[in-house]
Amino acid sequence: MRLCASCATEDAIAPDFPALSDLSAHYEVVGVHAFTTNCSDATCHVRNFAPLYDIDEEAATGTSNGALTYYGKLNGFVKDGDDCKFIQGEKMGRPSEIRSKIRDGKIMVGGDAVILLSRSLYRPSISVKNTSLSAPTALAMAQAASSALIL
Numbered sequence: 001m002r003l004c005a006s007c008a009t010e011d012a013i014a015p016d017f018p019a020l021s022d023l024s025a026h027y028e029v030v031g032v033h034a035f036t037t038n039c040s041d042a043t044c045h046v047r048n049f050a051p052l053y054d055i056d057e058e059a060a061t062g063t064s065n066g067a068l069t070y071y072g073k074l075n076g077f078v079k080d081g082d083d084c085k086f087i088q089g090e091k092m093g094r095p096s097e098i099r100s101k102i103r104d105g106k107i108m109v110g111g112d113a114v115i116l117l118s119r120s121l122y123r124p125s126i127s128v129k130n131t132s133l134s135a136p137t138a139l140a141m142a143q144a145a146s147s148a149l150i151l
Contacts, residue, residue, distance in 0.1 A: 007045050010036045011091055017051040024052040031055070033064040035086075037077050043084040044068065047091060059089030060096035066109040069100040078102060 013034055024031050031050030039045050046068065048061040065086045072078030081103055089096040098111040 007036055007039055010034055010045055010047060013047060015049050015051070015056075017049075017056055020049055021052040024050070033061065033068060035068060037072075039087075041085075042087045042097075043072065043078065043082075044086050045090070046086050046088045048088065057092055059092050059094040060098055060111060061088065062098055062109045062111065065098040066100055066107045069102050069107050069109070073102055080104075 015032075020032060030053060031048060033046060033048050035044040035046040037044050046061075046065065048058040048064050049056065050058065065084075065088070068086065069078055069084055072084070073080070078084055082101065084100045084102075086098040086100070087095060088098060094114075096111060098109065100107060100109045102108075
């Protein structure tokens with residue numbers, strides 16, 4: 001987590017992705033969740049970077065915002081029962097609103113999503129009739145059929 005002074009400061013972040021990857025590897029973390037509490041329309045505005053895993057920036061990160069909810073409770077800007085709102089993805093042109101609440105030590109995270117891409121996967125079937133196959137041949141055919149995907 002990294003606290004920023006303002007939304008302008010957060011928006012101006014220009015990560016050095018190779019250095020951030022090295023830092024993430026050194027500390028064995030996924031990445032950095034930068035945030036500011038200096039805003040009137042949300043609990044925090046956030047940006048999430050995980051270049052070690054080929055994710056330069058994410059538009060919505062429920063897990064990190066759940067952790068930020070607990071961090072907020074420990075640091076006094078979130079109280080038990082608060083309805084939290086995190087705005088993320090603005091810099092990417094894909095603004096997201098992630099909502100969370102902490103109640104009785106449990107954190108609930110949710111939000112709305114936009115479908116960017118939709119695909120269907122089909123598993124082709126094979127038909128073998130009146131044929132005697134050895135076990136290795138049948139296994140090879142089944143593996144080939146299950147690994148061939150048609151989009």
